[in-house]
Amino acid sequence: MTGSEKLVLSRGDITEATTDAIVNAANQGLVGGGGVDGAIHRAGGPEIMAECDRIRAEKGGCPTGTAVVTTAGRLRARVVIHTAGPRWKGGAKGEAEDLASCYRACMELAREGGHRSVAFPSISTGIYGYPVEEAAEIALSTVAGHLERHPDAFDEARFVLFSEADLEVYKRALDRLKEGSPDSA
Numbered sequence: 519m520t521g522s523e524k525l526v527l528s529r530g531d532i533t534e535a536t537t538d539a540i541v542n543a544a545n546q547g548l549v550g551g552g553g554v555d556g557a558i559h560r561a562g563g564p565e566i567m568a569e570c571d572r573i574r575a576e577k578g579g580c581p582t583g584t585a586v587v588t589t590a591g592r593l594r595a596r597v598v599i600h601t602a603g604p605r606w607k608g609g610a611k612g613e614a615e616d617l618a619s620c621y622r623a624c625m626e627l628a629r630e631g632g633h634r635s636v637a638f639p640s641i642s643t644g645i646y647g648y649p650v651e652e653a654a655e656i657a658l659s660t661v662a663g664h665l666e667r668h669p670d671a672f673d674e675a676r677f678v679l680f681s682e683a684d685l686e687v688y689k690r691a692l693d694r695l696k697e698g699s700p701d702s703a
Protein backbone atom coordinates (compact mmCIF):
# COMPACT_ATOMS: atom_id res chain seq x y z
CA MET A 519 0.00 0.00 0.00
CA THR A 520 1.67 3.26 -1.08
CA GLY A 521 0.35 5.30 1.88
CA SER A 522 2.41 3.13 4.23
CA GLU A 523 5.60 4.91 3.11
CA LYS A 524 4.64 7.89 5.30
CA LEU A 525 3.96 5.75 8.38
CA VAL A 526 6.62 6.05 11.09
CA LEU A 527 6.75 3.94 14.26
CA SER A 528 8.56 5.00 17.40
CA ARG A 529 8.60 4.25 21.10
CA GLY A 530 8.15 7.01 23.62
CA ASP A 531 5.86 9.53 25.25
CA ILE A 532 3.45 11.13 22.80
CA THR A 533 3.37 14.38 24.79
CA GLU A 534 6.92 15.01 23.52
CA ALA A 535 6.00 14.53 19.86
CA THR A 536 6.95 17.42 17.56
CA THR A 537 4.29 16.68 14.94
CA ASP A 538 1.74 19.38 14.02
CA ALA A 539 -1.06 17.40 15.64
CA ILE A 540 -1.11 14.78 18.36
CA VAL A 541 -4.03 12.46 18.98
CA ASN A 542 -5.46 11.78 22.41
CA ALA A 543 -7.16 8.48 23.25
CA ALA A 544 -9.91 10.32 25.11
CA ASN A 545 -13.41 9.28 26.20
CA GLN A 546 -16.91 10.28 25.11
CA GLY A 547 -17.29 12.83 27.87
CA LEU A 548 -13.91 14.49 27.19
CA VAL A 549 -13.58 14.52 30.96
CA GLY A 550 -9.97 13.42 31.20
CA GLY A 551 -8.77 10.08 32.45
CA GLY A 552 -5.74 7.92 32.99
CA GLY A 553 -3.24 6.65 30.46
CA VAL A 554 -2.36 8.86 27.55
CA ASP A 555 -5.30 11.19 28.25
CA GLY A 556 -3.98 12.05 31.71
CA ALA A 557 -0.46 12.50 30.36
CA ILE A 558 -1.62 14.93 27.64
CA HIS A 559 -3.65 17.08 30.04
CA ARG A 560 -0.83 17.13 32.61
CA ALA A 561 1.82 18.09 30.08
CA GLY A 562 -0.36 20.45 28.03
CA GLY A 563 -1.90 22.33 30.94
CA PRO A 564 -5.45 23.50 31.77
CA GLU A 565 -6.16 25.24 28.45
CA ILE A 566 -6.84 21.87 26.84
CA MET A 567 -9.50 20.91 29.41
CA ALA A 568 -11.03 24.39 29.16
CA GLU A 569 -11.65 23.76 25.45
CA CYS A 570 -12.92 20.24 26.15
CA ASP A 571 -15.38 21.81 28.62
CA ARG A 572 -16.61 24.21 25.92
CA ILE A 573 -17.02 21.41 23.38
CA ARG A 574 -18.92 19.29 25.92
CA ALA A 575 -21.23 22.22 26.67
CA GLU A 576 -21.87 22.83 22.96
CA LYS A 577 -22.03 19.31 21.56
CA GLY A 578 -22.43 17.02 24.55
CA GLY A 579 -19.04 15.40 24.07
CA CYS A 580 -17.38 13.14 21.53
CA PRO A 581 -19.31 9.98 20.53
CA THR A 582 -17.30 6.78 20.04
CA GLY A 583 -15.57 6.77 16.65
CA THR A 584 -15.59 10.56 16.26
CA ALA A 585 -12.98 13.24 17.02
CA VAL A 586 -12.69 16.89 18.06
CA VAL A 587 -9.82 19.40 17.99
CA THR A 588 -8.48 21.62 20.77
CA THR A 589 -5.42 23.71 21.40
CA ALA A 590 -2.30 21.81 22.42
CA GLY A 591 -1.66 24.21 25.31
CA ARG A 592 1.97 23.95 26.38
CA LEU A 593 2.73 20.97 24.14
CA ARG A 594 4.96 21.42 21.13
CA ALA A 595 2.23 20.25 18.76
CA ARG A 596 -0.17 22.88 17.37
CA VAL A 597 -3.35 20.99 18.19
CA VAL A 598 -4.62 17.96 20.06
CA ILE A 599 -7.19 15.81 18.28
CA HIS A 600 -9.27 13.94 20.85
CA THR A 601 -11.01 10.75 19.81
CA ALA A 602 -13.11 8.32 21.79
CA GLY A 603 -12.11 4.75 20.97
CA PRO A 604 -14.34 1.73 21.52
CA ARG A 605 -14.17 -0.34 24.68
CA TRP A 606 -13.35 -3.96 23.81
CA LYS A 607 -16.42 -6.14 24.42
CA GLY A 608 -15.29 -9.32 22.68
CA GLY A 609 -15.15 -8.06 19.09
CA ALA A 610 -18.75 -8.55 17.94
CA LYS A 611 -20.05 -5.13 19.00
CA GLY A 612 -18.70 -3.13 16.08
CA GLU A 613 -15.38 -2.45 17.81
CA ALA A 614 -13.31 -2.79 14.62
CA GLU A 615 -15.55 -0.35 12.70
CA ASP A 616 -15.49 2.11 15.59
CA LEU A 617 -11.71 1.92 15.89
CA ALA A 618 -11.22 2.48 12.15
CA SER A 619 -13.67 5.37 12.37
CA CYS A 620 -11.50 7.01 15.08
CA TYR A 621 -8.41 6.93 12.89
CA ARG A 622 -10.32 8.20 9.85
CA ALA A 623 -11.94 11.03 11.83
CA CYS A 624 -8.55 12.13 13.22
CA MET A 625 -6.93 12.09 9.78
CA GLU A 626 -9.83 14.09 8.34
CA LEU A 627 -9.59 16.75 11.06
CA ALA A 628 -5.82 16.95 10.62
CA ARG A 629 -6.18 17.40 6.89
CA GLU A 630 -8.92 20.02 7.25
CA GLY A 631 -6.67 21.95 9.63
CA GLY A 632 -3.69 21.79 7.29
CA HIS A 633 -1.65 19.76 9.79
CA ARG A 634 0.93 17.88 7.77
CA SER A 635 2.17 15.55 10.48
CA VAL A 636 0.18 13.63 13.08
CA ALA A 637 1.21 11.45 16.03
CA PHE A 638 -1.13 8.70 17.25
CA PRO A 639 -1.06 6.60 20.40
CA SER A 640 -2.40 3.06 20.24
CA ILE A 641 -6.07 3.99 20.66
CA SER A 642 -8.21 1.66 22.83
CA THR A 643 -5.44 -0.84 23.66
CA GLY A 644 -4.87 0.42 27.22
CA ILE A 645 -7.72 0.85 29.67
CA TYR A 646 -10.28 0.04 26.93
CA GLY A 647 -8.75 -3.42 26.48
CA TYR A 648 -8.64 -3.77 22.68
CA PRO A 649 -6.20 -6.58 21.72
CA VAL A 650 -3.13 -4.79 20.41
CA GLU A 651 -2.41 -7.18 17.49
CA GLU A 652 -5.86 -6.55 16.01
CA ALA A 653 -5.83 -2.85 16.84
CA ALA A 654 -2.43 -2.36 15.18
CA GLU A 655 -3.64 -3.78 11.87
CA ILE A 656 -6.72 -1.57 11.87
CA ALA A 657 -4.73 1.50 12.90
CA LEU A 658 -2.04 1.12 10.27
CA SER A 659 -4.27 0.08 7.38
CA THR A 660 -6.80 2.84 8.06
CA VAL A 661 -4.20 5.58 8.30
CA ALA A 662 -2.29 4.25 5.28
CA GLY A 663 -5.53 4.23 3.30
CA HIS A 664 -6.13 7.88 4.15
CA LEU A 665 -2.55 8.80 3.22
CA GLU A 666 -2.98 7.01 -0.08
CA ARG A 667 -6.22 8.83 -0.87
CA HIS A 668 -4.67 12.23 0.00
CA PRO A 669 -1.10 11.95 -1.25
CA ASP A 670 -0.33 15.68 -1.02
CA ALA A 671 -1.86 16.42 2.37
CA PHE A 672 0.62 14.82 4.78
CA ASP A 673 4.36 14.46 5.33
CA GLU A 674 4.13 11.90 8.12
CA ALA A 675 1.76 9.88 10.29
CA ARG A 676 3.58 8.63 13.36
CA PHE A 677 2.59 6.03 15.91
CA VAL A 678 4.18 6.63 19.31
CA LEU A 679 4.05 3.36 21.23
CA PHE A 680 4.55 3.45 24.95
CA SER A 681 6.08 -0.02 25.34
CA GLU A 682 8.71 -1.96 23.43
CA ALA A 683 6.25 -4.87 23.19
CA ASP A 684 3.61 -2.69 21.50
CA LEU A 685 6.23 -1.24 19.17
CA GLU A 686 7.17 -4.78 18.09
CA VAL A 687 3.51 -5.62 17.41
CA TYR A 688 3.10 -2.47 15.30
CA LYS A 689 6.36 -3.20 13.42
CA ARG A 690 5.16 -6.66 12.47
CA ALA A 691 1.78 -5.29 11.40
CA LEU A 692 3.47 -2.63 9.26
CA ASP A 693 5.69 -5.27 7.62
CA ARG A 694 2.60 -7.28 6.73
CA LEU A 695 0.85 -4.19 5.39
CA LYS A 696 3.86 -3.33 3.19
CA GLU A 697 4.05 -6.90 1.93
CA GLY A 698 0.34 -6.69 1.15
CA SER A 699 -0.32 -10.08 2.70
CA PRO A 700 -4.03 -10.97 2.85
CA ASP A 701 -4.17 -11.01 6.65
CA SER A 702 -3.10 -7.33 6.85
CA ALA A 703 -6.49 -5.88 5.94
Ligand code: ADP
Pocket residue numbers: 530531532533543544552553554555557558603639640641642643644645646647648678679680681684
Ligand atom coordinates in the same frame (compact mmCIF):
# COMPACT_ATOMS: atom_id res chain seq x y z
P1 ADP B 1 -7.66 3.70 25.94
O1 ADP B 1 -8.58 4.09 27.06
O2 ADP B 1 -8.11 4.22 24.59
O3 ADP B 1 -7.35 2.25 25.95
P2 ADP B 1 -5.11 4.38 27.24
O4 ADP B 1 -4.56 5.74 27.46
O5 ADP B 1 -5.48 3.58 28.44
O6 ADP B 1 -6.33 4.55 26.21
O7 ADP B 1 -4.07 3.52 26.42
C1 ADP B 1 -3.80 3.68 25.06
C2 ADP B 1 -2.33 3.38 24.82
O8 ADP B 1 -1.57 4.54 25.13
C3 ADP B 1 -1.75 2.25 25.67
O9 ADP B 1 -0.91 1.45 24.84
C4 ADP B 1 -0.91 3.00 26.70
O10 ADP B 1 0.18 2.21 27.14
C5 ADP B 1 -0.42 4.16 25.89
N1 ADP B 1 0.08 5.35 26.59
C6 ADP B 1 -0.11 5.73 27.88
N2 ADP B 1 0.54 6.88 28.12
C7 ADP B 1 1.16 7.24 26.97
C8 ADP B 1 1.99 8.31 26.56
N3 ADP B 1 2.34 9.29 27.40
N4 ADP B 1 2.44 8.34 25.27
C9 ADP B 1 2.09 7.37 24.40
N5 ADP B 1 1.31 6.33 24.72
C10 ADP B 1 0.85 6.26 25.98
